[in-house]
Structures are given as structure tokens and as C-alpha cells.
Amino acid sequence: MRFVKNENYWLGQPKLDEIFIRFVPDDASQTAALIAGDGDLGTFPPLSDVPALQDAGLQIVVQPSGYQEGWFFNFRDMAHPGARDVKVRQAIAMAIDREAINRDLLLGLTKAPETYWDSLPAYRAPDIEPWKYNPEEAKRLLDEAGWIDRDGDGIREDAEGNKLTLIHGTTIREIRQDAQAVAQQQLKEVGIDLQLMSQDADLFFGSYADGAAPALGEVDIMEWSDGPYFPDPDTDYWLCSQIPTDENPTGYNYFGCDEKLDELFTRQLTTVNVQERQEIFHEISRYMHEQVYWLGMWEDPDYWIVGKRLTNIKFSGVTPFYNSIEWDLK
Amino acid sequence: MTQYIIRRLLQAIPLLFIISLILFILMRNTGDPLATMGGRRLTRPEDRERLARQFGLDKPIYVQYLYWLIGNDWTKIDMDGDGIPETPGTRKGVLRGEFGTSLVIRGKPVSTLIWERLPNTLLLMITTEVVIIIFSIIIGVYSALRQYSVIDHLVTTVSFVGYSMPIFFIALASMYLFAVNFKKWGLPYLPTVGMFDPQIGKTPAQVALHMVLPVFSMALISIAGYSRFVRATMLEVMNEDYIRTARAKGLPNFTILFIHALKNASLPLVTIIGLDIPMLLGGAIVTERIFAWPGMGRLFLDHVSRADTPVVMGILMLISVAVIVFQLITDIVYAWLDPRIRYT
Numbered sequence: 001m002r003f004v005k006n007e008n009y010w011l012g013q014p015k016l017d018e019i020f021i022r023f024v025p026d027d028a029s030q031t032a033a034l035i036a037g038d039g040d041l042g043t044f045p046p047l048s049d050v051p052a053l054q055d056a057g058l059q060i061v062v063q064p065s066g067y068q069e070g071w072f073f074n075f076r077d078m079a080h081p082g083a084r085d086v087k088v089r090q091a092i093a094m095a096i097d098r099e100a101i102n103r104d105l106l107l108g109l110t111k112a113p114e115t116y117w118d119s120l121p122a123y124r125a126p127d128i129e130p131w132k133y134n135p136e137e138a139k140r141l142l143d144e145a146g147w148i149d150r151d152g153d154g155i156r157e158d159a160e161g162n163k164l165t166l167i168h169g170t171t172i173r174e175i176r177q178d179a180q181a182v183a184q185q186q187l188k189e190v191g192i193d194l195q196l197m198s199q200d201a202d203l204f205f206g207s208y209a210d211g212a213a214p215a216l217g218e219v220d221i222m223e224w225s226d227g228p229y230f231p232d233p234d235t236d237y238w239l240c241s242q243i244p245t246d247e248n249p250t251g252y253n254y255f256g257c258d259e260k261l262d263e264l265f266t267r268q269l270t271t272v273n274v275q276e277r278q279e280i281f282h283e284i285s286r287y288m289h290e291q292v293y294w295l296g297m298w299e300d301p302d303y304w305i306v307g308k309r310l311t312n313i314k315f316s317g318v319t320p321f322y323n324s325i326e327w328d329l330k
Numbered sequence: 331m332t333q334y335i336i337r338r339l340l341q342a343i344p345l346l347f348i349i350s351l352i353l354f355i356l357m358r359n360t361g362d363p364l365a366t367m368g369g370r371r372l373t374r375p376e377d378r379e380r381l382a383r384q385f386g387l388d389k390p391i392y393v394q395y396l397y398w399l400i401g402n403d404w405t406k407i408d409m410d411g412d413g414i415p416e417t418p419g420t421r422k423g424v425l426r427g428e429f430g431t432s433l434v435i436r437g438k439p440v441s442t443l444i445w446e447r448l449p450n451t452l453l454l455m456i457t458t459e460v461v462i463i464i465f466s467i468i469i470g471v472y473s474a475l476r477q478y479s480v481i482d483h484l485v486t487t488v489s490f491v492g493y494s495m496p497i498f499f500i501a502l503a504s505m506y507l508f509a510v511n512f513k514k515w516g517l518p519y520l521p522t523v524g525m526f527d528p529q530i531g532k533t534p535a536q537v538a539l540h541m542v543l544p545v546f547s548m549a550l551i552s553i554a555g556y557s558r559f560v561r562a563t564m565l566e567v568m569n570e571d572y573i574r575t576a577r578a579k580g581l582p583n584f585t586i587l588f589i590h591a592l593k594n595a596s597l598p599l600v601t602i603i604g605l606d607i608p609m610l611l612g613g614a615i616v617t618e619r620i621f622a623w624p625g626m627g628r629l630f631l632d633h634v635s636r637a638d639t640p641v642v643m644g645i646l647m648l649i650s651v652a653v654i655v656f657q658l659i660t661d662i663v664y665a666w667l668d669p670r671i672r673y674t
Binding site for chain 1 (some may be wrong): 360362365379523632
């Protein structure tokens with residue numbers, strides 16, 4: 001794809017004559033091409049290649065995009081009783097070392113968001129206490145909730161002998177699969193068995209009518225990157241009316257119906273006073289955080305790799321190439 | 331022979347129909363094209379319903395197949411979702427030469443997408459096939475004539491090494507060696523990805539230069555396999571009575587080798603090449619992906635991963651027709667190579 005400069009642009013002539021965009025589907029090839037100098041700008045490198053790119057003198061730019069990677073808990077009737085139990089969800093929030101995941105898997109380029117509205121801080125309750133990594137407290141909560149390892153196999157059961165085995169589903173994106181494996185290991189240490197499932201995006205995000213597992217409620221914890229209707233804080237994911245059913249096959253509340261949450265989300269839609277609406281979102285974020293309906297794993301920014309020749313380049317999470325008129329080559 | 335060809339072509343019609351039906355059902359059950367249309371978010375319910383109506387995905391699968399086959403310009407469709415069909419259909423269907431439009435690149439005809447990529451793929455794949463045939467014949471014949479020599483053992487070893495290496499490894503290793511490291515070491519180097527350097531433009535020299543690594547990667551594996559094949563068949567033929575007779579008649583060695591021996595030894599090779607050629611149209615999925623070559627393999631992969639049924643069906647039907655045609659051509663070439671073969 002070739003973009004040539006518009007000589008009649010109202011802000012003046014761009015410094016570059018043209019920008020040639022080449023689609024390189026393979027991550028390793030993109031890394032090789034950038035290191036070899038066959039490109040001046042790349043995007044979304046595999047994080048494992050970041051050190052090699054930096055060693056070659058390329059700059060990694062992390063640009064917040066408003067999206068956040070998180071776990072969506074399924075608390076519908078068909079979900080595992082553990083996923084529906086708030087104490088289990090809270091224990092999970094404390095049993096996963098999200099800071100370590102961000103530090104080790106994401107090379108410290110990101111941090112774990114605490115609420116779904118972290119990218120819009122005005123709408124996040126200011127008094128929220130982050131879930132800290134505390135496996136001992138997680139174990140205590142699980143004991144208190146009646147999930148105890150009765151047969152000594154390392155996995156907890158409830159009084160009826162149902163094992164605390166939860167299904168975690170996501171897409172085949174490499175970093176997600178890596179994080180899944182770490183979470184599985186950490187949850188095992190507190191007696192939770194996490195069964196991993198990963199599918200192509202066109203299967204995983206399929207509809208109820210297509211029989212996609214998340215839509216049918218067959219996955220207890222779902223992971224992907226998402227955010228409110230940025231820059232507006234609204235989202236209709238948790239509305240009870242969005243629960244997918246035979247009558248409403250395109251509904252996309254795969255998580256559950258909480259009447260208090262439904263009332264808050266419905267109320268904010270018709271609240272025009274900015275401050276009042278902000279307060280409703282503070283209540284929503286506080287309540288969802290306490291209930292652990294969503295658990296933030298890492299911010300999902302845009303990553304850019306800038307070559308040595310390219311200068312005056314800036315990015316935006318909304319319109320990435322907004323200052324391309326100023327881009328120049330050394 | 332003419333009767334035979336006509337009979338084979340007529341037999342192909344129901345065969346293509348069955349293939350298209352099976353492929354269509356499989357494609358429509360291997361993913362949801364609307365699932366990834368919401369960008370990073372889940373597709374909104376109202377968008378999902380609107381898009382399903384626009385693409386005809388709200389219809390039962392047999393109706394979707396019928397529209398794909400014979401079009402929908404004979405009926406009306408409900409575009410506004412009020413339950414009353416009001417918009418006349420515009421699709422002509424495959425039987426009238428229209429493969430529909432892509433669901434992913436909305437509104438773009440499948441035939442345009444394929445014709446944009448097919449020349450790039452044919453350029454890459456035909457060059458590779460020619461390199462494979464030439465080198466495998468040279469290496470195979472040489473190894474057969476110098477059986478158990480040092481060169482034969484060396485070729486055998488290299489063949490097994492080449493054959494056992496996966497294509498993605500050869501492709502990435504060659505890219506890092508001949509492009510990245512050669513440049514770092516100050517040696518003449520090859521380009522990494524794409525068909526040409528945008529600063530120079532799409533010149534024949536540029537395209538040829540960018541083809542070196544993908545052709546090398548693909549040819550290396552196939553030469554390894556094909557040369558073993560040529561060697562084995564040549565060894566068999568060279569021990570035949572008619573070769574001894576040809577030698578006794580005092581024919582030149584070149585004539586014995588390339589007119590008598592190789593012609594007969596190439597019969598099994600023709601079968602393999604006949605099967606290979608239609609697959610050339612499908613491109614090389616891994617190689618095109620690694621070298622960012624804008625060909626059919628990448629087109630297929632990009633669209634199959636998003637369940638874009640019209641584009642995938644277009645590519646698969648093109649390959650199916652090519653398989654049938656080239657199998658017929660292979661049979662005809664058989665009769666030319668071996669006069670004992672007769673078709674009635």
C-alpha cells in the first residue's frame with residue numbers, strides 16, 4: 001500500500017515523498033526485516049524479540065490504546081460453581097502474581113489494570129485497593145468458602161466432591177497462551193485446577209447461534225483485550241438484556257446478570273449530569289472490583305518499532321499516524 | 331483419445347459439484363466471519379444482525395449455497411431487518427462466472443482478489459518448479475551414473491538433511507544468514523521480505539532479487555526428494571535390456587541417457603509433477619507468509635482464518651478445476667511417453 005504526499009495539504013507539504021506499507025504476516029520475518037534495515041517502522045513485535053530489536057539500535061515505543069487485557073468471569077447458571085462464588089473469584093485475584101506476569105512476560109512495558117475503566121481514570125473509583133498477590137490469603141478464602149482438598153490430590157473440592165476445575169479460554173495469541181500457562185501454575189499452588197482452551201479468534205468470538213463456547217457459557221473464565229466505548233465510559237457487556245439466548249442469539253453478555261450492576265449501567269445511560277454519571281461509574285467500578293467480575297491482567301498498548309533513520313515521529317492510540325506530515329528521514 | 335477426453339471432462343462436472351458442496355459446508359462450519367469484525371472488541375449485536383443480513387449469513391446453509399451457486403438476482407432480500415424482503419439481489423453465482431464478493435474486504439470481487447495475487451504466485455511457483463526439475467534431474471542422473479561414489483554418498487546425505495528440514499526453518503535461517511548477517515558482516519546481501527524495494531520500484535531485477543530466498547527455500551526440500559526419485563528410477567531403467575541393446579548398437583552415451591533412459595525413467599516423475607502443478611495455484615502458504623510475498627497462499631491464509639467463505643471457495647474451486655485438468659493432461663503425456671499406454 002503506497003501513500004504519496006499531498007502537495008496541497010492545508011498544513012503544508014509533508015517531508016516524506018511517500019510512505020510504503022508492506023504487510024509482513026510473520027512476526028519473525030518482521031523482526032529480521034527491521035534489523036536488516038528493510039523497513040523503518042514496524043508494529044506489534046513478539047515481546048521476546050524486543051531485546052534483539054533494541055540491541056540492533058531500534059527504538060520500542062509503547063503507546064496506550066485504551067484497551068486492557070483482562071479475565072471476564074462467567075457467573076451464569078451454567079458456569080462452574082467456583083466461578084460463580086465471589087470468594088473463589090477473590091482468591092483467584094490474589095493467587096495470580098499479575099505484577100510478575102507484567103514484569104517477566106511483558107518485559108515491564110505494561111502494568112496490571114485494576115478496573116475496566118483504568119484507561120479513563122476519571123471514571124474509576126479513586127479509593128479502590130488493588131488486589132495484591134497473596135497466595136496464603138487466597139488459600140484462607142478458599143477454605144472459608146468450603147473449597148478444601150479432601151482427597152489430597154492437590155485440587156480443592158466442595159462438600160459434594162465437585163473439583164475446583166475451571167475452564168479458561170482465550171485466542172491463540174502467543175502472549176495469551178504464555179500467560180495462561182503461568183496462571184495455571186500459580187492457581188495450582190492454591191489448589192485450583194485451570195483447564196486451558198485456546199481457539200482461533202473467528203471461533204472463540206463466534207456467536208451463540210454459531211455455538212461458540214464463550215457465548216454458550218462453556219468457559220468459566222474468558223480472556224481478551226477490551227475497553228469501554230473509549231473515550232466514553234459506557235459499555236453494554238454486563239446488561240442483563242444482553243445475555244445470549246435462543247430468543248436473543250446475538251447477545252454478548254457472556255458473563256452473567258447481576259441486578260445491581262444492571263441497574264447502575266442502565267441508570268448511567270440516562271444520566272446527563274457529568275458528575276453524577278462519574279459517581280455512578282465509580283460505584284460500578286468499585287462494585288465490579290469487589291465482586292471480581294473482571295480481573296485486569298495487563299494494559300494492551302500499541303507497540304511500535306522505530307528504525308534509526310526515522311525522525312520526528314509521534315503516535316496516538318486513536319489515530320496512530322496523526323503527525324506523519326512531520327516524519328522525516330535522517 | 332478424443333472420446334476419452336470428452337468422457338473425463340463430463341465426469342468432472344458432478345465431481346466439481348460434489349467438491350463444491352462439501353467445501354462449502356466445511357467452510358461455513360469452521361468459524362464465524364462476523365466474529366472478528368468488531369476490531370479488538372466483540373462485534374456488537376446490532377452490527378452482527380445487520381452484517382448477517384447484508385452478507386446473507388442469516389439464511390439457512392442450503393440457501394447460502396444456492397445463492398453462491400446460481401446467484402440471488404432472481405429474488406429479493408431483507409436488508410433493513412423488518413422481515414419483508416425489499417431489495418433485489420445482485421449476485422449472479424458461480425455458474426454464471428461470478429464468485430461473489432469478499433466478506434472481509436467488503437465489496438471487493440473474489441475474482442479481482444484472485445487475479446491480483448495469481449500472477450505473483452505463478453511467477454514464484456513456476457520458477458521454483460523449473461529449478462526443482464532441472465536440479466533434481468541433474469543430481470538424480472549424476473547420482474545414478476556414479477552409484478556409491480563419494481559424490482553419490484554426499485548427495486544422498488545432503489538430500490536426507492534437506493528433506494528432513496521444515497520449510498519455515500530453512501526460510502527463516504536463510505533469511506537471517508543471507509540477508510541480516512551478510513549485511514552485518516559487510517558482504518553482498520539479499521532482501522528479507524516483499525517483492526521489491528519501494529525506493530527502486532517493481533523492476534524485473536528487483537523482483538528476481540527478492541525471489542532468490544523464497545525459491546531457494548522451497549526448492550531445497552523438493553530437490554532433495556525428487557533427486558532421490560530420479561536416481562532410483564534411472565538405476566532401474568539403466569539395467570533394462572533395451573539400454574544394453576542401445577549400447578551394443580554403439581549409440582552415443584548422451585542419446586542413451588537422455589533419449590532412451592531418461593524418457594522412460596521420467597514416467598513416475600510426470601505423475602508427481604502433474605499433481606504438483608495445480609497446487610502451484612494455491613501458492614506456498616508458509617513461504618509466502620515468511621517472505622511477505624503477496625501471493626495466493628497468503629490470500630488463502632488471511633481469508634480462511636476469518637472464515638471468508640466466498641474467497642476461500644473461489645481459491646479452492648480454482649485448484650479443484652486445475653487438479654482435474656492437469657490429471658487429464660498427465661494421462662495424455664503418459665500416452666506420449668509410453669506408446670504401450672492406450673486410452674479407449
